[in-house]
Amino acid sequence: MNERSGTLRLNLFLRAQGLHHASWRRDAAPPARAVLGIDHYLEQVQLAEAAFFDSAFIADSPALNPNPWDRLSYPLEPTVLLAALAARTRTIGLIVTASTSYWEPFVLARVFSTIDHLSAGRIGWNIVTTAGDAAARNHGSAAVAPPAERYARAEEFVRAAIALWESWDDNALVGDRESGVLVEPEAIRPVRVRGEHLQVEGRFTAPRSPQSRPLLVQAGLSEEGIALAGRFADAVFSVIEHGRQGREYYDAVKQAALRAGRDPESVLVLPGIAPIIGATEAEALRIRDGLDERTGPEQRLDQLSGFLGVDVRGADIDAGVPVDELAGALNGGTTSRGRQLLETARRDGLSYRELSAWFQTGRGHIAPVGTPEQIADVIEHAWRERHADGFNLMPPSLPDQLELFVREVLPILRRRGLARTEPGVGTLRERYTPRPQAVSA
Amino acid sequence: MSEAILALNLRLAGFHRASWRRSSRAPAEFLTLDHALDVVGRAAGYGFDSLFLADTPVLRDDDPWGALTTALEPLSLLASVATRVPEIGLIGTVSSTYDDPYTIARRLATLDHLSGGRAGLNVVVSAPDPRTAANFGRVPLEPRQRRYERADEFLDVVARLWRSWEDDAIVDDRDGGVLVDPARIHPIRFQGAHFRVEGPLNVPRPPQPAPVFVQAGASANGIGHAARWADLVYSAKQPGIDASGFREAIRTAAAAAGRTDGGPAVLSGLLVHLGRDDAEAAERRRALDAANNAGDVGLDRLSQILGTSLDGYDPGDLVARLRLQPPEQGGDTASYAAHLLAEAERDGLTVAELAARAYDGLSAGQWRLQGGPDAVAQALEARLLADEADGFSVLLPDYDETLDLFGTEVLPRLRDRGIHSEAPAGLTLRERLALRRSARGDRSRSSGLLADE
Numbered sequence: 001m002n003e004r005s006g007t008l009r010l011n012l013f014l015r016a017q018g019l020h021h022a023s024w025r026r027d028a029a030p031p032a033r034a035v036l037g038i039d040h041y042l043e044q045v046q047l048a049e050a051a052f053f054d055s056a057f058i059a060d061s062p063a064l065n066p067n068p069w070d071r072l073s074y075p076l077e078p079t080v081l082l083a084a085l086a087a088r089t090r091t092i093g094l095i096v097t098a099s100t101s102y103w104e105p106f107v108l109a110r111v112f113s114t115i116d117h118l119s120a121g122r123i124g125w126n127i128v129t130t131a132g133d134a135a136a137r138n139h140g141s142a143a144v145a146p147p148a149e150r151y152a153r154a155e156e157f158v159r160a161a162i163a164l165w166e167s168w169d170d171n172a173l174v175g176d177r178e179s180g181v182l183v184e185p186e187a188i189r190p191v192r193v194r195g196e197h198l199q200v201e202g203r204f205t206a207p208r209s210p211q212s213r214p215l216l217v218q219a220g221l222s223e224e225g226i227a228l229a230g231r232f233a234d235a236v237f238s239v240i241e242h243g244r245q246g247r248e249y250y251d252a253v254k255q256a257a258l259r260a261g262r263d264p265e266s267v268l269v270l271p272g273i274a275p276i277i278g279a280t281e282a283e284a285l286r287i288r289d290g291l292d293e294r295t296g297p298e299q300r301l302d303q304l305s306g307f308l309g310v311d312v313r314g315a316d317i318d319a320g321v322p323v324d325e326l327a328g329a330l331n332g333g334t335t336s337r338g339r340q341l342l343e344t345a346r347r348d349g350l351s352y353r354e355l356s357a358w359f360q361t362g363r364g365h366i367a368p369v370g371t372p373e374q375i376a377d378v379i380e381h382a383w384r385e386r387h388a389d390g391f392n393l394m395p396p397s398l399p400d401q402l403e404l405f406v407r408e409v410l411p412i413l414r415r416r417g418l419a420r421t422e423p424g425v426g427t428l429r430e431r432y433t434p435r436p437q438a439v440s441a
Numbered sequence: 442m443s444e445a446i447l448a449l450n451l452r453l454a455g456f457h458r459a460s461w462r463r464s465s466r467a468p469a470e471f472l473t474l475d476h477a478l479d480v481v482g483r484a485a486g487y488g489f490d491s492l493f494l495a496d497t498p499v500l501r502d503d504d505p506w507g508a509l510t511t512a513l514e515p516l517s518l519l520a521s522v523a524t525r526v527p528e529i530g531l532i533g534t535v536s537s538t539y540d541d542p543y544t545i546a547r548r549l550a551t552l553d554h555l556s557g558g559r560a561g562l563n564v565v566v567s568a569p570d571p572r573t574a575a576n577f578g579r580v581p582l583e584p585r586q587r588r589y590e591r592a593d594e595f596l597d598v599v600a601r602l603w604r605s606w607e608d609d610a611i612v613d614d615r616d617g618g619v620l621v622d623p624a625r626i627h628p629i630r631f632q633g634a635h636f637r638v639e640g641p642l643n644v645p646r647p648p649q650p651a652p653v654f655v656q657a658g659a660s661a662n663g664i665g666h667a668a669r670w671a672d673l674v675y676s677a678k679q680p681g682i683d684a685s686g687f688r689e690a691i692r693t694a695a696a697a698a699g700r701t702d703g704g705p706a707v708l709s710g711l712l713v714h715l716g717r718d719d720a721e722a723a724e725r726r727r728a729l730d731a732a733n734n735a736g737d738v739g740l741d742r743l744s745q746i747l748g749t750s751l752d753g754y755d756p757g758d759l760v761a762r763l764r765l766q767p768p769e770q771g772g773d774t775a776s777y778a779a780h781l782l783a784e785a786e787r788d789g790l791t792v793a794e795l796a797a798r799a800y801d802g803l804s805a806g807q808w809r810l811q812g813g814p815d816a817v818a819q820a821l822e823a824r825l826l827a828d829e830a831d832g833f834s835v836l837l838p839d840y841d842e843t844l845d846l847f848g849t850e851v852l853p854r855l856r857d858r859g860i861h862s863e864a865p866a867g868l869t870l871r872e873r874l875a876l877r878r879s880a881r882g883d884r885s886r887s888s889g890l891l892a893d894e
Contacts (some may be wrong), residue, residue, distance in 0.1 A: 025615040032613035032620060036554045036645060038524045062543060064626070064643040071621045072611070075644055076554060077547040083520035084555050087474055106498060106576040107514075107540065114517040117472040137639035138543045173509075175461075175468035180734045182461065182468060183508045188500070199578030203500040206512040207472065296618065 008383055008418050009390025009432060011095070011237070011270055012048040012056040014041060016075055018397035019274050021303060021360055022294035024072075026397060035075050042088055044402060051406045052420040054431050055093030055124060057217070057237065057392065058082065062102050063134035067306050069299060079111050086119035093428030095124035095217055100157040101150055102130060102139045105193075105200055108157075109164040112214050113206045121210030121427030126217040126237065127228065129154050149197075151224035156195030158216070158232050163191045164204040165213045173207040183207075211429045221249070221340065230256025234432050235268040237392045239337060239364050246271060246366075246387030266433055268389040271382070272365030274396050275375045277404040284369045291396065292357055300356035307359070308338045317353045321345035340364050361396055372408035379409075380418060444880040445825055445860045446673070446706055446832025447852075448491040448532065449484045451477075451518075455839035456712070458506050458802025459732035465841055472512055474521055480840045481522045484529060487848030488863055490873055491530025491561060493655070493834060494518060498539055499573040504738075506802060516548050523556040530870035532561030532655055532673075537592035539567060539577050543638055545595075546602040549652045550644040558648030558869030561673075562599070563655035566592045566666075589662040594633040596670045600651050601629040605641030653870045656705070659687060668694035671705040672874065675834050677806040678709065679776055680820075684829035706878060709830035710807040711821070714838060715846045718813040723788055726811060729838055730797045739796035746778050746799055756793035760785035763792075777806060784811075807836065814846070818854035825860060831878060 016035035017024045024032060034040040045056050058078040065071055078096035086094055098108055108125075115123050129150035136144040144150070172187035193200045218229035219237040229236045236253055249271075254264035276291075278284030295303075297317040305311050310329045323346040330338065341364065345355045361367045368378040382388040395401035413419035424431040450456065453471040454464040461468050470476050481492060494515035501507035515533035523531055531552060535545050545562070553560035566588045567573060569581035583591070610625035629640035656663065656671035659678075667674045674691055678684035688707050695704025716722030735742075744751045748768035760782065767778035785795045803809075810817050824830050837843045855861035862880065864873050 024613075024620060025618060027615070029615075032611050033645075038555050062547070062643070064641055068623050069618070069620050071623075071626070071643075072645070077544075077551040077644065080516060080520040080548045080551040080555070083517045084524050087478075087521040087525050102541065102544065104539065104541070104577055110498065110514040111517050114512075114514040115521070117513065118474045118477070118518065118521045120473070134639070137637075139541060140637045173469060177462045177464075177467070180459075180462055180732070181505075183505050185502060185505055185508075188502070188508070200576060201578070202572055202576040203502060205498070205500050207469070207509070294618070299618065 004384055004386075007420050008379070008388075008413070009235070009268055009270060010053045010419065011390065011392045012044065012053050012402070013237075013272065013392050013394040014044055014056040014058050015394070015398070016040070016072055018401065019361075019363060019394045020291045020396040021069055021299070022291050023397035024069075025294045026291075028400065029397070032072060035072050038081075038084055038088070041081065041085060043399060045085055045089055045092060045094075047399070047402060047406055049089055049092040051410055052423050053092060053393075054390070054424055055095050055215075055428060056085075057095040057124075057126065058097065059126070060097040060099075061130060061132070061135060062099060063132065063138050065306075066134065067302055069302075070306075079115065082123065083115045083118065086115060086122060089122075091122075091423045093122045093124060093215065093431065094119065095126055095215065095428075097126040097128050099128050099130040099135070100154040101145065102135060105157050105160040105198060106164065106202075109161045110205055112161075113165060113204075113209045116209035116211050116214055117206070121429070123211070124215030124217055124234075124428055126219055127154060127158060127232070128219065147222065147224055151228060153195075153197035154228060155231070156193065156197050158228070160191070160193040160195075160198065160200045162213055162232075163193055164200070165209065167191050167204045168206070168208045170208060211427045213429075215428045215432055221337070226252050226256050229253055229267060230258075230262070231260040233267055234429065235270055235390075238269060238271045239340065246382060247385060250387050268432060269387075270390045270392045271388050272362070272392045272394050273379070274362035274365050274367045274394040275378070275401070275405065275409070276361060276367070276369045276396055277372060277375055277401060277408060278369075279371065281370045281374065284371065288361060288369050292360060295356075295360060297353070300360075301352060304341070304352060304356055304359070307363075308341055310338075312352065315352055317356075318351050320349065320351050321355055337364060362394070365392075365394060367396075372404075372412055375405075375409050376412040376416070379413065380416060383418065443825075443831065444862060444877040445821060445855065446491075446708060446874055446877045447489050447861065448493045448530070448673075448708060448832070448834045449489045449844075450493050450495065450834060450836045451480060452495070453509055454841070455843070456803050456836045457729050457733070457838035458504075458735075458800065459729050460839040461506075462732045463729060463839065463841070468509065471509065477518060477522055478525055480844065481526045481529065483840075483844055483848065485526045487844075487852055488861065489529055489835075490832075490864070490877065491532050491653075491870060492519070493532045493563070494534060495563075496534040496536075497565070497567065497573065498536060499570065499576060504802075516552060519560075520552055520555065523552060523559070528864070528866060528868075529559065530561055530653065530873065531556055531559050532563055532653065534563040534565055536567045537564050537595035538583075538588060539573070540595075542595045542598040542636055543602065543642075546599040546642055547644055549599070550603060550642060550647045553647035553649055553652065554644070557867070558871070560647070560649065561653035561655055561870055563657070564592055564596055566658070585662060589666055591635040592666060593669070594631075594635045596654065597633070598629070598631050598636050598638050601631060602638070602640055602642040603647060603651050605629055606644075606646040608646055611645055649869050649871050653874065664690055664694050665698075667691060667705055668698045668700070672871070674705040674707050676707050676709050676830065677808070678829070679780075679808055680824060680827070680829060684709065684824070685827060688829055703878070706831035706874060707829075708832045708834040709824060710836060711833040712803050712807045712809045712836045712838075713817055713843070713847070714809070714811040715817060715843050715851065716813055717846070717850065719811075719816065722812050725842070726838070727788070727794075730794060730801060733797045733801055735797040735800040739800035740792075743781075743792075743796045743799040746774060746781065748778070751792060751796075754792050756791060756796070758792050760790050760792055760795050780809070801838075803836065803838070814850035814854055817851050818858060821855065822858050822860055
């Protein structure tokens, strides 16, 4: 094993319902309407904060999920939820997804600057370009732009946002009550971004916030996504399986940072992990099977259709997945997640039922099932083998699997010197990137 | 007579241009959660019905003192206080010219869920300002009529998206495996000249059937727009025929638009310089004005308002001795000029002092009061009795002291007069406003309660 020192970064993937599609059907699951109130989220975030997680993260898409069982997955707008959670927590970082395709850079920059001020520097932005026509149709377009175009806009968008956030010099807010000088106008520099996809020219509305710019996160598996991460991201939340693929992705991100002229250590890789934890391995397997059994064949095929991007709802659940046929039907129009599903089906020769079982628990993320020791082993291995600088914990069901992770797995990681034994200090950015970095915007 | 609706405008240390210099907080603290919670918490405790946050997406650097007034984006600020401060309404401003209606509908719906139904939305038709447009890579070319059409569509989209989930769309049938009933969630398929929005919203139906819609703007377009959409309309009219005419115009336009709810409530702007008595009010204002480095800009501003150049006068001259007259043309500026000259005479102001007052950051056209709590309470009641307003959009020069004075001195007097009772807990903002409008101001009953104590 490679020598590594330091501790893992830990992020809680803050989902309204557990990651497993059937988690809401358990008797112990909270009432579905609970996802519309602050307490449901606060309970999870405060648990994570007390366990010294570095951050919690809310994913998002600006359209209703077409799958009926998924329509409460992101039932609240995340920047508003984030601002409310920031006011109810003290140390934990809070990260949300916002789309470069459907926000205006000037508005997004103001929103994040405001919450960074109000949270004393604890927020992060997961930069996404948003696939799918449904979101496009909510924002004036008939169909989503092709990925290359979306990423080209994203690049201009991020440059504009950074330029706005950093346009007030540190000394611009003078605030001298004696002399009556509030701001130094010369220290508020005009921003001028003239891209192919967007233009921003003007002066920003707010003094530099505690982090200057929020922690920047990227989550794409595609080449464009990795390149964007290399240029701008402080962390990536990746969807990788364990093993060779994990190391390849890790290296690809670090290489992308190097190509962009950055220190590879300044981009942290946090794969998603969706562990099912039991007192014994047999109990963990029973928990998983209990969740799986609650999902009927129709729902499984519905789910796969959604993530593959091709309609397989008429298929026989026990038939083998016709990978080539589906890839042909997709005609390159799929997401990186769809490709990952097809590759897994091909590699392991899976039926629809098997592919669905594999996918349900972790949705393609690392999804170990076992005892706390076994889960800790998986984490330590991925860390030592440099597949991961930390983890994005995605509990398959809530709140039980989060509680188990905190109560049973974290103490083991602490004993092994891998997890924090006290809260991180400073802004979210300082926790993720303890050393200063030079990045050109 | 119904009860007065009271909305508190929130802005940094206060609305006076020099409020930050006399604040107990350093300016950087105005951008902190502590400051917001302090002011909003006190306002809610005193019984204000709502907060109101103005906004425009541009740096207000025409005056360096204004440079922080748009630093905090309103909906984010409202979200951060929503679960920390109970009861008070949360009204934020967005731009129909520059904002996206799907995003705003989601953000407001979320605020409504998290606050238990206290969200309000002031949709502003942005002025055709090239600097604001450049922040969005645009040039302001749309004529006024088109900008109002766009605002109309914006509100229509937000209102439809809020209704896109039926109340009982969440089924939560675990045995049957039915989380939501897709048949009770409807796309809106909006196809307008400005917006095309498929929907549905991805937020279940909020506690309120629609956000409380707010509108300001006294133009014909503004009145028509308000009549169709608004629950609250802001008016900057001075007491008198203009104000009652505006109140009536809103009522008539709302009826013509087919509304049967009496139309929007009209909130008069109220800028109040308050003290424990008239003398203290004058003294507190003098101290704030003295901290205001208005300088030459103030003199220029005063010259404009009075319609005559003041270059030839000594800044130390008493205004009352100069026998200045307000401009003969009517309108809001002329009445403001007359108001300023009367104040100068009453308070014995020099030219420099009046210049500082004319440029105190408080918008020129607002209705102003200066005095002790009895005078203020009486003036508010008079406007309600004259049917000029249904309530007040309160702009305080500072929050350090004036907010507490308003809460502890003015509000109890309004209660004594039967025009602002304590609202029951747990209401949505819509319910709270409806209660104010339907409440009967029954003086004998409130006097009776006092006699019992």
